[in-house]
Amino acid sequence: MKNRVKLSSIVLFIAVCIFSSCEKEKNNEPDILIESEQISYNFHIRPILSDKCFACHGPDANKRESNLRLDQAESAxxxxxxxxxxxxxxSGEPNNSELYHRIISEDPSEQMPPPNSNLTLSDLEINLIKKWIAQGAKYEPHWAFVKPQKNVPDIQSEWAKNPIDIFIEQALKQQGLSPNPKAKPHELIKRASLDLIGLPPSPEILGRLDEFNGEIGYEQYLDYLLEQDSYGEKLAVLWMDISRYADSYGYQDDNIRSQWPYRDWVIHAFNQNLPYDQFLTWQLAGDLLPDANKEQILATAFNRNHKYTEEGGVIDEEYRVEYVLDKTNTFSKGVLGITMECAQCHDHKYDPFSQKEYFELYAFFNNSPEKGYEGDVSISKPAKTPILWIDQKDTDELLQFINHKDTTSLSVSVMGELDKSESRTTYILDRGMYDSPAEKVSPSTPASIFEFPEEFEKNRLGLANWTTHPDNPLTARVFVNLIWQEIFGMGIVKSAGDFGMQGDLPTHPELLDWLAVDFMENGWDIKRLLKLILSSATYQQSAKITKEHLEKDPDNLYLARAPRLRLTAEHIQDLILASSGLLHHEIGGPSVKPYQPAGIWESASSGRGELATYIQDNGKDLYRRGLYNFIKLTVPPPKAIIFDSSNRDRCELSRGRTNTPLQALVMMNDPMILEASRVMAAQVFDKEQTVEEALDQAFKRILCRSMSSEEKQLISSYYQDQLDRFTDNPEEIFPTLNIGEYPLREQDLKPQVAALMQVIVSLYNLEETITKI
Incomplete structure (x- = not known):
């Protein structure tokens, strides 16, 4: 016991020494910063004031103390x-600045932040403020509200392949890091395929690895991927989250809706490379374009994907207002990347948006003939007013991209505009309540972002023109950041939906600005943007992690290596179906209902309507891409939610990436994965002559590379164990293989197929399988 106590004391002493050393090291770095660097209000001071001071001394007049605003120079x-x-x-005199005296005071009656706020400033933060004041206390407009500039650092680089790499290399040098070597060809080909089409490369593509060793071959491969129909499906997953697409209306009855032609349009628009400014304009105001056609009107379904109530007894105006609020919040978050919804009930506490400005923005969406309540579930229509009707002539001509197999008309909820004689007056709603109108307002946009030009009409088309105007500092920045997030797992601005005061600062602000301006200068071309990123040396690095990476940049903020990212829920499904040969490549059409645990819908249903009971689809519909899985708002697909999919009840720009035991249970027991494994096992034995060849082929189809000798030995040993098991217990073969609806052939009921199926299930459960490396 004494020895154990003595050992514990030694361990504690060492831990304290290490901790003290780390603290000393951590404190020394900021001292160097303070001695050597010009302090920036945007990047050093404003985050401190925003976290610790703006709640009482910021934009919100209702919470402001002593009539002091620290977010504005003239007030400060x-x-x-x-x-x-x-x-x-x-300015220039911290010792004569009351702010400095208050933050260093130990008198509780003077100390700021006050002790009862439970907020404190660190020594570093105090020293930063002191030096900032000494340097002149220069205020700057919020970085995201300043028009981006296109400046490239003037440095020579042997590593860089395009301007992106110049910015990345400069930041790496500042962090004392160097980029990783280039990824191996098979890694790069798999990575690009997953990023651009969301599917693994086929064995045929992998067999041509040598052709892609040169830069020309790799560029050609990127062009090939960008021309696949699967490209539009891959990118559509992101936009479905933003547009809160679902196949039901939500709330208690949660009946079926028919918005899927809008999803078909999004896929089509991405595949046709519709410029992003037009992509936005059509969705915001396609119905207001001169001589608008049905495709442009269909795009406005973007605004109508929010939840609707079908419950009798609700107040029509209450829900109509709720729908307009949702449109406003979706636009501000999904397109502008700002938390405008915080100003619905009062002035924004942190960003320069007043409640008046919120309802001026709201006014653009307040003139639709949409209703708050349109009848109960028993008499409801698949679409709500205003409705776009699509007939067979439309799908034969202009709307050929809509996958509609029969001759019945389709109905989609879209936007419309009231005549001027019927137009609504918009009011500020006191505390955001539908029945508390206060001051009258007209359509306008937040002045702190970009003044609404007088020549633009004050309707949604004018709003679209304002949104895509070259002087708007947010739209292009937000979108290129989203694309960066799609590729690298985290945006240059981590808080992709919040470019405001409380959002994360960009890790590479000059790069973000360069990308935004370059994107606009080149016609808002999305495919060009993706190819630019994937052509960079930054993207083509190996994902190998070193001790230095973990010490200096554990979160890979500065990209000294390629990220290791688990695939999203939809793309895990896609990879398994594609590698097994089960994937049905049909584009678009109504959503499908794959395998799902029994009773989930029924336990959360009112018992009324078409979706009261889950009726699973059959045949090829079981093997569609994850994009097409039916989404019921009150009960989203359980497997997708386990893998962090959006539940689609509101606009989302980023998904989490958790790691839970439930995910492992899904990968080991889900019927789709087990079915895919036994189908692949049978297919491989049909083609290959030997067990060794069969194992090699299965491994390559799933991992997209050849096995190492160690892996081959391990997998062969596991196969032999399973073969012995099924040979000794033939009664287990049928129950093992009898999974899923894909026909089970009599000739496959043998130990070899069952054993190989178990190997394939194990391969699907490898981290590398569902991770982009």
Whole structure:
């Protein structure tokens, strides 16, 4: 016991020494920063004030103390009302600045932030503020509200393949890091395929690896991927999250809706490479374009994907207002990347958006003939007013991209505009309540972002023109950041839906600006943007992690290596179906209902309507891409939710990436995965002559590479164990293989197929299988 106590004391002593050393090291770095660097309001000071001061001294007039705003220079420089002759900030003089005295004070009656706020400033934060004041206390407009500039660092680089790499290399040098070597050809080919089409490369493509060793071959491969129909399906998953697409209306009855032609349009628009400015304009105001056609009107379904109630007894105006609020919030978050919804009930506490500006933006969406309540579930239509009707002539001509197999008309909820004689008056709603109108407002946009030009009409088309105007500082930045997030797992701005004061600062601000301007200068071309990123040396690095990476940049913020990212829920399904040969490549059409545990829908249903009971689809519909899985808002697909899919009840720009035991249970027991494994096992034995060849082929189809000698020995040993098991217990063969609806052939009921199926299930459960490396 004494020895154990003595050992514990030694361990504790060592831990304290290490901790103290780390603290000393951590504190030394900021001292160097303070001694050497010009302090920036945007990147050093504003985040401190925003976290610790703006709640009481920020934009929200209702919460402001002492009539002092620290978010505006003119207010911060003024004499204090409660202390005549004193100033919160005196430029160049921290010792005469009341702000500095308050943050270093130990007197509880003077100390800021006040002790009861449970907020404190670190020594580093205090020193930063002191030096900033000493340097002149220069305020800057919020970085995201300043028009981006296209400047490339003037450095020479042997590593860089395009301007992206110049920015990345400069930041790496500042962090004392160097880029990784280039990824191996098979890694790069798999990575690009997963990023651009969401599917693994076929064995035929892998067999031509040598052709892609040169830059020309790789560029050609990217062009090939960008021309596949699967490209539009891959990118559509992101936009379905943003547009909150679902196949039901939500709320209690949660009946079926028919918005899927809008999803078909999104896939088509991406495949046709519709410029992003047009892509947005059609969705915001396609119905207001001169001589608008049905495709442009269909695009406005973007605004109508929110939840609807079908319950009797609700107040029509209450829900109509709720729908307009949703449109406003989706636009501001999904397109502008700002948390405008925070200003619905009061002035924004952190960003320069007033409640008045919120309802001025709301006014653009407030003139639709949409209703709050349109009848109960028993008499409801698949679409709500206003409705676009699509007939067979439309799908034969203009709307050929809509996958509609019969001659019945389709109905889609879209936007419409009231005549001027019927137009609604918009009011600020007190506390955001539908029945508390206050001051009257007209359509407009937040002045802090970009003044609404007088020549633009004050309707949704004018809003679309404002949104895509070259002087708008947000739209292009937000979208290129989303694409960066799609590729690298995290945007240059981590908080993809919040470019405001409380959002994350960009890790590479100059790169973000360069990408945004370049994107606009080149016609808002999405395919070109993706190819630019995938052609960079940054993208083509190996994902190998070193000790130095973990010490200096554990989160890979500066991209000294390619990221290792688990695939999204939809693309895990896609990879398994594609590699097994089960994937049905049909594009578009109504959503499908794959395998799902029994009773889930029924336990969360009102018992009324078409979706009261889950009726599983059959045949080829079981093997569609994850994009087409039916989404019921009150009960989203359980497997997808386990893998962090959006539940689609609101606009989402980013998904989490958790790692839970439930995910492992899905990968080991899901009927689709087991079925795919036994189908692949049978297919491989049909083609290959020997067990060794069969194992090699299965491994290559799933992992997209050849086995190492160690892996081959391990997998062969496992196969032999399973073969012995089924040979000794033939009664287990049928129950093992009898999974899923794909026909089970009599000739496959043998130990070899069952054993190989178990090997394939294990391969699907490898981290490498469902991770983009």
């Amino acid at each position: 420089y003024q004499a204090l009302e409660e202390s005549p002759g004193k100033f919160a900030i005196v």
